[in-house]
Amino acid sequence: MDVVGKEEKKDETKFDALGLDPKLVQAMHKKKGIRGPTQVQRVVVPAARMGKDVLVRADTGSGKTLAYLLPMVHKLMGEGDRKGWKALVLVPTRELCKQVADEALWIANRCGNAFGVTNLASKGKSAATKAALATVEDLVVSTPATVADCVRKGVLPTQVLQERLQTLVLDEADLLLTYGYGEDLQTVTNNVPRSCQCMLISATLNDDVEQLKELVLHNPQVIDVHPEKDKKTGRTGVAETVEHFKVECQGKDKLLCVAVALKMGLVAKKTLVFVNTINTGYKVKLFLESFGVRSAVLNAELPLNSRQHILQEFNKGLFDHLIATDSTSAKSNANGKGNNGTSPKRKRGTQDGEYGVVRGIDFRGVRTVLNFDMPEDINGYIHRAGRTGRAGRTGACVTLCAEDETAFLETVDRHLQGDQEEQCIKPLEGLTKSQVEAFRYRGEDVARRITRNAIKEARAKEIRMELLNSERLQSHFEDNPKDLALLKHDKTLQKSPGLAHLKNVPNYMRDSKTLAAVSDLSKKRKLESSSRRGTRPESKNAVAFLPASKLGCSKEDDELTPMEKSVFGSKLWSNRKLIRKTGNVRKNKRRSR
Known part of the structure; x- marks a missing residue:
């Protein structure tokens, strides 16, 4: 059964209409940058709340993460008891693990900590992973390799998964096999109970997703959510903006x-x-x-x-x-598959x-x-x-x-x-x-x-700096997290200082057509900025997000720390104050005249 955006109910424009826990609804209303559920969330959440296995295809940036987190968290909050491994989210990369875990932690903190979240892939070393497993929470976010490695070594008893696991999500499903997680996924899914609800989330549908569908899902509901205009134009997976x-x-x-x-x-x-x-x-x-x-x-x-x-x-x-x-x-060869039909193993190095x-x-x-x-x-x-x-x-x-x-x-x-x-x-x-x-x-x-040796030296210098930042100062940053602002990742890597005159572009090097294009682009940005500050027209398929701030921040956790304000304040923090100050000075001069 295919479900598209045009079949959704017209009244489902707020989180209240999705049948979620009141605490969860209240948390979503307080979330910065969001006015209401997106199109994919309005369709997926009700289907997932019914306990069905679902296969979701939606564009990038459409809100797929909350689409599977909301029904999962709703189920965890209704349980009452706190046990580990009730829900498992598998994603292909550690960067995505942290993003999903942070999103779930944000919800947990605003729902009275009714459930816990563990990012298993952030531990890295086996000793740290064992320590994390000893205190694992209800919702676990990890890569398939980390969970499969724990199962193979006996650190994670298969009985735990078979008895406790209620929800399994494979996010970015079209990428999991490309990263060579075929054997790892087989190890994990062999221990998933039949009663467990499974969800596959992807931006595209390909042979890898079909393979995972046969491996994980049981009589799934296929939900394909993307704008009607994109269906006609063929812009599959890319936003029309x-x-x-x-x-x-x-x-x-x-x-x-x-x-x-x-x-x-x-x-x-x-x-x-x-x-x-x-x-x-x-x-x-x-x-x-x-x-x-x-x-x-x-x-x-x-x-x-x-x-x-x-x-x-x-x-x-x-x-x-x-x-x-x-x-x-x-990470992928020409076919993306080995001779036996499985994905190739990842190279260790x-x-x-x-x-x-x-x-x-x-x-x-x-x-x-x-x-x-x-x-x-x-x-x-x-x-x-x-x-x-x-x-x-x-x-x-x-x-x-x-x-x-x-x-x-x-x-x-x-x-x-x-x-x-x-x-x-x-x-x-x-x-x-x-x-x-x-x-x-x-x-x-x-x-x-910029010779090969220059690139090699810059590469080695960057690794040395980042290893120093990551390992030697790790304990200090755990006690003083605000001092992280002192670590600038855009430092120059050149062995000798560059020529100063290269940083300036004299007038004789500026092409008139280029300047005209830059001027038009500047006007276009101003119009977009003013339209974002104004009210947007409501539409049936409009994405209910607030515009991003000038810094690109849309979450409370992304506010600049006091240390960051002191380090970067002259560039970013005091722009509005300077504008107001200069404006007041001009007004006073006019009055004095």
Whole structure:
């Protein structure tokens, strides 16, 4: 049975209509940034409350996490007794584990701690995992590998799962097998009782999801929720508020195009840059540093604590550009399956096999996604573009396309077009050839200095700094969490200071067409900002979210700490006060005249 958005009841515009526990409803009303349930929540929550197995397909940023957390928490609050392993949420990455666990903890704290939450994947080492299992709470969030490892070693008795587990959720189901969790999922699901309610949540439906459906679900209700307009246009999985652009260039000119786009303000901040390899990420960072564009790097080599802190600082708006390594392509081969039909095993090494930021992670306030490297497939493009334009907000996805990548981008464009004839991925206005050529002499001079040894040294320096931040100072930060603000992840990695004149763009290097495009973009941003401050028209399928603040913060936990205010205050905290102060000074001058 398929359920789409148009079949939902018209009165289900508030959490009260979903039949949830009153404490849970009250908590949702107090949650910043949310006015009411989204379309996917209005459809999924009633079906899940009936105890049915469900398979949910919904766009990125549509509120899928709360769609399965709300009925799960409602069931836990009705139990009364506190026992571990009543509910289990399996996600592909540790970053997503923390995000889901934090969301559940927020709900628990505002519901009188009627249930507990354990993030099993955050422990890392086996000794810490054993200690966590001794005091495990009602709701457990983990990766499949962590739970399966505990089962194999006998740390987690299979009898516990068979007797206690009531709800199992596989979030980002289309990615679980890609990450090589096939054997781990088999180990876990073999010990799931028949009476357990199972839910599969995904942004796309593919062969992997069908395989998990046969493995986990029993006579499921299929819920496919996405806007009616997207069904006609074929924009499966991508919000219609996201604009798509391309920059056709030679592969060697990609660095130059990124620097021009960011330096000239052709793309809106905050910017999330995706690369396919760690070395490329550091190469982009070093190149941008030379032009005075500060950025941070996020990849699987960095310690877990550092990765989580980088995400927190980026979401708070303490830096504007984040270069993230998309490791999804490295985790899958051409077919994504082994010879026996199972997913290939993950490679063990210095990199964290459970790292991933392309899917599921809520990067708050991201206005532009910039694909420096082309994604592995169409689903990879969809999930990258899904990091912006979330919860009904506008965003842009800009892709740098070399000559040998044109065919793939045309395939993506046809997928986005659907039945429309108009091209979806359009050229980025303002990034003219003359503007790029104006930067070429400087860019080629900088690129010659970024050698393999320079990248290797920068990579080693970053790891040393983050290991120091993560391990040696861990106990201090546990006692003084506010001091984390002193750790800046956008520090320069260059061995010698760059040339000062590269940070400024003289007038003779500014192309008139580029300046006109920047001016138009600035006017467009002001109009969007003013419209967000005003009232939005109510519509049947409107996403009921409040607009994000200038810092990209939408949660109470994301407010700047006193230490952060002292460190970053001149840039972020006192802008409004300065504006008011200068405004009052001007008024007093007029009166004195």
